[in-house]
Amino acid sequence: MQIKSLEELIKIKEKSYKSVYLRQHHNNDSDEIETRNATEDEISKNIIVCGGTGCLATDSAKLIKNLELILKARGYDHKVKVIRTGCFGFCEQGPIVKIDPDNIFYVKVHPQDAKEIIDEHIIKGKKIERLLYIEPVEGKKIEQHDDMPFYKKQMRIALRNCGLINPEDIYEYIAFKGYEALGRSLTTMSPEEVIEVITKSGLRGRGGGGFPTGLKWQYTRASEGTTKYIICNGDEGDPGAFMDRSILEGDPHTILESMAIAGYAIGAQRGFVYIRAEYPLAIERLNIAIKQAREVGLLGKNLFGTDFHFDIELKYGAGAFVCGEETALIHSMEGKRGEPHYKPPYPAQKGYRGKATCVNNVETFANITSIILNGHEWFSSIGTEKSKGTKVFALAGKINNVGLVEVPMGTTLREIIYEIGGGIQNHAKFKAVQTGGPSGGVITEKNLDTPIDYESLSAIGSMMGSGGMIVMDEHNCMVNISKFYLEFITDESCGRCTPCRVGTKRMYELLNKISSGEGTLEDLDALKQLCHMIKGSSLCGLGQTAPNPVLSTMHYFWDEYLSHVKDKYCPTGECKNLSKYSINPDKCVGCTACARVCPVDCISGEPKKTFIIDESICIKCGACFDACKFNAVIKP
Amino acid sequence: MPKANFQVEIPNTENLPKEKFNELKQYIDGLKSTEGALIQILHQAQEIFGYLPKEVQLFVARALGMPGSEVCGVVSFYSYFTTEPVGKHVISVCMGTACFVRGADKIVDRIAKKIGIGPEETTKDGFFTLKNIRCIGACGLAPVVMVDDKVYGRVKEEDIDDILDSYRKEEA
Ligand SMILES: Cc1cc2nc3c(=O)[nH]c(=O)nc-3n(C[C@H](O)[C@H](O)[C@H](O)COP(=O)(O)O)c2cc1C
Ligand code: SF4
Ligand code: SF4
Ligand code: FES
Numbered sequence: 089m090q091i092k093s094l095e096e097l098i099k100i101k102e103k104s105y106k107s108v109y110l111r112q113h114h115n116n117d118s119d120e121i122e123t124r125n126a127t128e129d130e131i132s133k134n135i136i137v138c139g140g141t142g143c144l145a146t147d148s149a150k151l152i153k154n155l156e157l158i159l160k161a162r163g164y165d166h167k168v169k170v171i172r173t174g175c176f177g178f179c180e181q182g183p184i185v186k187i188d189p190d191n192i193f194y195v196k197v198h199p200q201d202a203k204e205i206i207d208e209h210i211i212k213g214k215k216i217e218r219l220l221y222i223e224p225v226e227g228k229k230i231e232q233h234d235d236m237p238f239y240k241k242q243m244r245i246a247l248r249n250c251g252l253i254n255p256e257d258i259y260e261y262i263a264f265k266g267y268e269a270l271g272r273s274l275t276t277m278s279p280e281e282v283i284e285v286i287t288k289s290g291l292r293g294r295g296g297g298g299f300p301t302g303l304k305w306q307y308t309r310a311s312e313g314t315t316k317y318i319i320c321n322g323d324e325g326d327p328g329a330f331m332d333r334s335i336l337e338g339d340p341h342t343i344l345e346s347m348a349i350a351g352y353a354i355g356a357q358r359g360f361v362y363i364r365a366e367y368p369l370a371i372e373r374l375n376i377a378i379k380q381a382r383e384v385g386l387l388g389k390n391l392f393g394t395d396f397h398f399d400i401e402l403k404y405g406a407g408a409f410v411c412g413e414e415t416a417l418i419h420s421m422e423g424k425r426g427e428p429h430y431k432p433p434y435p436a437q438k439g440y441r442g443k444a445t446c447v448n449n450v451e452t453f454a455n456i457t458s459i460i461l462n463g464h465e466w467f468s469s470i471g472t473e474k475s476k477g478t479k480v481f482a483l484a485g486k487i488n489n490v491g492l493v494e495v496p497m498g499t500t501l502r503e504i505i506y507e508i509g510g511g512i513q514n515h516a517k518f519k520a521v522q523t524g525g526p527s528g529g530v531i532t533e534k535n536l537d538t539p540i541d542y543e544s545l546s547a548i549g550s551m552m553g554s555g556g557m558i559v560m561d562e563h564n565c566m567v568n569i570s571k572f573y574l575e576f577i578t579d580e581s582c583g584r585c586t587p588c589r590v591g592t593k594r595m596y597e598l599l600n601k602i603s604s605g606e607g608t609l610e611d612l613d614a615l616k617q618l619c620h621m622i623k624g625s626s627l628c629g630l631g632q633t634a635p636n637p638v639l640s641t642m643h644y645f646w647d648e649y650l651s652h653v654k655d656k657y658c659p660t661g662e663c664k665n666l667s668k669y670s671i672n673p674d675k676c677v678g679c680t681a682c683a684r685v686c687p688v689d690c691i692s693g694e695p696k697k698t699f700i701i702d703e704s705i706c707i708k709c710g711a712c713f714d715a716c717k718f719n720a721v722i723k724p
Numbered sequence: 725m726p727k728a729n730f731q732v733e734i735p736n737t738e739n740l741p742k743e744k745f746n747e748l749k750q751y752i753d754g755l756k757s758t759e760g761a762l763i764q765i766l767h768q769a770q771e772i773f774g775y776l777p778k779e780v781q782l783f784v785a786r787a788l789g790m791p792g793s794e795v796c797g798v799v800s801f802y803s804y805f806t807t808e809p810v811g812k813h814v815i816s817v818c819m820g821t822a823c824f825v826r827g828a829d830k831i832v833d834r835i836a837k838k839i840g841i842g843p844e845e846t847t848k849d850g851f852f853t854l855k856n857i858r859c860i861g862a863c864g865l866a867p868v869v870m871v872d873d874k875v876y877g878r879v880k881e882e883d884i885d886d887i888l889d890s891y892r893k894e895e896a
Contacts, residue, residue: 424798
């Protein structure tokens with residue numbers, strides 16, 4: 089059936105609500121959907137299983153199948169429904185299973201656990217203790233997700249539906265007020281009013297630049313021409329960031345709905361989602377969502393009975409980081425090499441096929457519907473003075489709770505790393521956290537109490553970027569990490585302008601020289617100079633920001649660079665040429681473990697006596713270090 | 725650009741059979757417009773042939789009425805497109821930041837040593853291709869290795885033998 093008015097949508101919402109009333113959702117000020125218990129003849133339990141990429145990799149698909157088979161075998165398939173949702177965010181603990189309305193949260197669930205979940209929990213009503221999450225600090229078991237430190241400090245706006253609804257069912261989205269914001273915009277607001285709400289909310293672009301979204305819409309609306317386009321930037325190039333992907337996989341309809349709202353606001357009738365070919369699941373879910381939205385008339389002609397038409401197509405990327413840059417992205421969509429061009433003209437003036445085009449990031453779009461429904465006052469009450477709302481971060485690296493977290497702007501890094509993230513893995517010492525990916529920089533202990541927003545991160549030499557947050561511990565070498573980013577950049581530089589194409593290569597060579605022990609003090613100077621030159625003279629953001637990781641590691645870890653160059657010594661042992669392995673005679677018990685694993689047989693000694701390493705043969709593989717149970721191998 | 729209307733000669737060799745070219749031609753003919761569709765067509769071509777050798781690139785160029793150099797320029801720009809045939813199983817090691825910080829470089833070394841080839845190479849018997857890829861979005865499971873579509877998370881160096889041997893065994 090086709091939905092032709094707001095009233096019809098509300099009716100369908102009320103009907104659809106029957107399938108989701110059991111679900112306990114994330115605490116979020118804006119939600120006012122009541123949950124209740126089932127009556128006799130209704131489904132009485134939902135088993136919610138994460139179907140995000142992380143959990144699928146740990147076999148959640150098989151788990152779902154097992155659950156369904158066993159439910160059927162026990163004759164419970166009419167009372168209990170298994171629902172596959174998008175990412176819960178707590179990837180470290182996956183696969184995740186939540187049972188509603190009991191609000192019990194199970195972690196690291198295996199496909200073999202399906203039987204116990206049904207026989208014990210569903211049928212007998214007994215919690216399964218061994219699948220509960222154990223909080224690492226005090227070792228307490230926690231049953232409900234809102235009690236977990238990981239979720240407690242989070243506030244979910246962009247991720248509100250991830251882990252709550254089945255992304256392949258438009259009615260579940262509608263049940264949680266889906267498409268209501270579009271309906272209200274089209275039937276009760278003028279395009280200018282929509283833009284005004286977004287402008288007043290203070291929402292800024294989440295793709296990295298932080299440009300005010302309302303202003304961008306206004307500029308695109310004001311551009312000449314009657315054909316305009318909306319593009320959703322789903323290229324997500326920062327290696328180590330996966331929030332856009334999770335949103336597209338977990339809540340594709342919110343992106344479609346918000347793009348339609350943006351289309352109405354700027355006067356566009358067509359939208360495109362530019363998405364990486366490396367994200368097959370997100371592509372599949374988007375395709376399903378588009379098809380469903382067309383079927384019920386929420387995409388296509390005369391939406392909500394008005395004279396506004398809007399439709400959306402997918403365009404695939406093909407693996408090029410620079411295509412995340414908006415002008416490059418547009419070239420790529422036109423079937424060309426994805427090289428950026430000089431701005432102006434901005435896409436808002438002259439974009440896809442020469443027409444005014446508004447490019448926004450996935451997460452930016454994911455905020456739109458809530459702002460329209462709850463008002464700009466609500467949104468702008470969250471966050472800091474200049475950065476409103478929340479930001480999603482992909483917390484990864486040497487941290488206990490790897491996953492996706494959404495926090496109000498102004499939360500400190502310390503809260504994110506230690507409270508939500510649960511601290512550093514294996515009790516190691518925190519060294520630095522990299523934000524902003526290859527365009528950003530490192531932040532050290534000293535600045536961990538900085539409240540996060542666009543300005544404060546720039547002030548300490550990093551940037552917000554798309555939200556990747558890579559935590560590094562004492563075993564990570566800062567020269568090595570700079571080298572890693574530069575290698576990435578040399579691979580990804582499109583080659584259009586010389587400072588970036590040649591300059592970053594020279595930088596990489598210098599870093600390589602330093603990490604292999606051949607660097608000189610002059611090299612450090614040259615490296616710095618190159619950084620400033622490339623920053624100042626590159627054409628696009630990729631080149632302009634490429635030196636940031638080097639500059640910031642040099643700023644905060646200058647001693648480490650010096651030690652590589654002057655003492656020919658890598659304090660972490662990550663740079664192989666500069667590490668020395670030796671055996672501490674006080675600790676060595678002569679267990680022979682190291683000698684047995686050494687691939688080049690350069691460790692000698694007699695059992696129960698002290699062993700020694702012949703440094704001239706050692707290839708610095710580190711195997712002995714890992715093998716020794718008595719911490720007798722000294723690295724470096 | 726006018727709709728393609730060129731006489732295209734269809735090559736036919738053992739590796740590049742005529743049927744596959746016909747399939748590609750049908751796809752191109754079925755498009756509403758070929759304007760700006762080059763990347764989309766190349767995706768489809770790689771799906772059909774598994775890779776994009778010179779013959780296929782030229783075929784696409786002729787069909788769209790554009791210079792071969794332009795097609796080649798696009799193919800070489802994007803890392804997703806490959807001009808070499810890949811092995812039966814593709815081992816992709818994630819070299820994204822999260823995986824790198826958790827030791828992905830050591831995993832690559834270990835795999836390379838085991839199967840005797842470097843990244844972007846294929847074993848002589850055409851069984852394995854080794855690739856370094858960027859973040860696949862499973863950073864929570866870092867370090868991540870993918871064999872074809874199957875994702876292996878939290879991989880340790882010691883696990884490599886078991887993982888790769890299982891594919892050899894399956895074959896035998
Ligand atoms: C090298 C480079 C890579 C970028 N990658 C992305 C990306 O992956 N995703 C994204 O949304 N924006 C990316 N951007 C920013 C876009 O150019 C653009 O500013 C953004 O999509 C605008 O949307 P927003 O205003 O909603 O943030 C990148 C910019 C540069 C310079
Ligand atoms: S700065 Fe680098 S990526 Fe950007 S246009 Fe120049 S060469 Fe290309
Ligand atoms: S680091 Fe490797 S090569 Fe060197 S002594 Fe230890 S095991 Fe042997
Ligand atoms: S960095 Fe490896 S999956 Fe993201």
